[in-house]
Amino acid sequence: MRILTSTFFGVLVAAALAAAPALAGPVTAVDPSLNPLSLDGHVQIVFTFSDASNEDLILTTPTLNGNPIIDNHTTPKGTVIDLGNFTGNLVFQLNNLKTGATYFSDALDGFGDYHVKLDANYADFGAPPLSGAALANITNLANQGYAIIFMAWEDHDKGTKYPGVKGSDFDYNDVIFAIAYKVNLHTIVPEPLTLSLFVGGVAGLAAVRRRKKKTNR
Numbered sequence: 001m002r003i004l005t006s007t008f009f010g011v012l013v014a015a016a017l018a019a020a021p022a023l024a025g026p027v028t029a030v031d032p033s034l035n036p037l038s039l040d041g042h043v044q045i046v047f048t049f050s051d052a053s054n055e056d057l058i059l060t061t062p063t064l065n066g067n068p069i070i071d072n073h074t075t076p077k078g079t080v081i082d083l084g085n086f087t088g089n090l091v092f093q094l095n096n097l098k099t100g101a102t103y104f105s106d107a108l109d110g111f112g113d114y115h116v117k118l119d120a121n122y123a124d125f126g127a128p129p130l131s132g133a134a135l136a137n138i139t140n141l142a143n144q145g146y147a148i149i150f151m152a153w154e155d156h157d158k159g160t161k162y163p164g165v166k167g168s169d170f171d172y173n174d175v176i177f178a179i180a181y182k183v184n185l186h187t188i189v190p191e192p193l194t195l196s197l198f199v200g201g202v203a204g205l206a207a208v209r210r211r212k213k214k215t216n217r
Contacts, residue, residue, distance in 0.1 A: 145182055
């Protein structure tokens with residue numbers, strides 16, 4: 001699978017990987033480049049994997065294309081969610097319906113841990129291979145010029161307690177999805193001064209032609 005990265009995502013991934021410890025332990029500091037994602041382009045999401053027994057919802061702030069955008073128990077793997085063109089700061093949110101906990105992509109939890117990891121290489125998360133649908137859709141988006149990066153979530157914190165669990169394992173594979181991003185190509189519009197000079201030049205040329213016609217009569 002060909003993975004494309006824009007300058008934005010290249011810098012973002014490099015910073016995230018340099019600052020983050022190994023996947024086995026919790027992240028204890030928020031990567032400044034994710035505080036929050038600053039985008040100006042077309043954004044699509046591809047749901048790739050979930051290893052969570054709890055039902056988790058993924059939402060966006062601001063709300064894009066309705067919330068939640070993913071329910072890890074009902075959304076089929078490989079589903080593409082088109083968030084449309086967006087300019088501004090985008091934050092993702094995970095709601096764990098069993099524990100009632102809420103985590104954000106740009107903030108630490110109450111214990112000082114970060115619940116998101118970013119990586120351009122899906123295999124780095126140690127999750128099972130991408131489903132056929134997920135692989136096909138991600139490859140299709142990459143071939144259209146979208147940059148691809150994967151966002152992986154941990155849906156428990158150190159204080160989570162319910163039968164059989166003594167808190168988070170911080171394996172960051174409870175919900176994983178791909179973020180596909182393409183920078184907007186803005187139409188270049190002449191500046192007002194340039195445009196006025198152009199219009200003035202055309203008008204002047206027309207006046208000269210009229211005078212020449214009168215002279216030739």
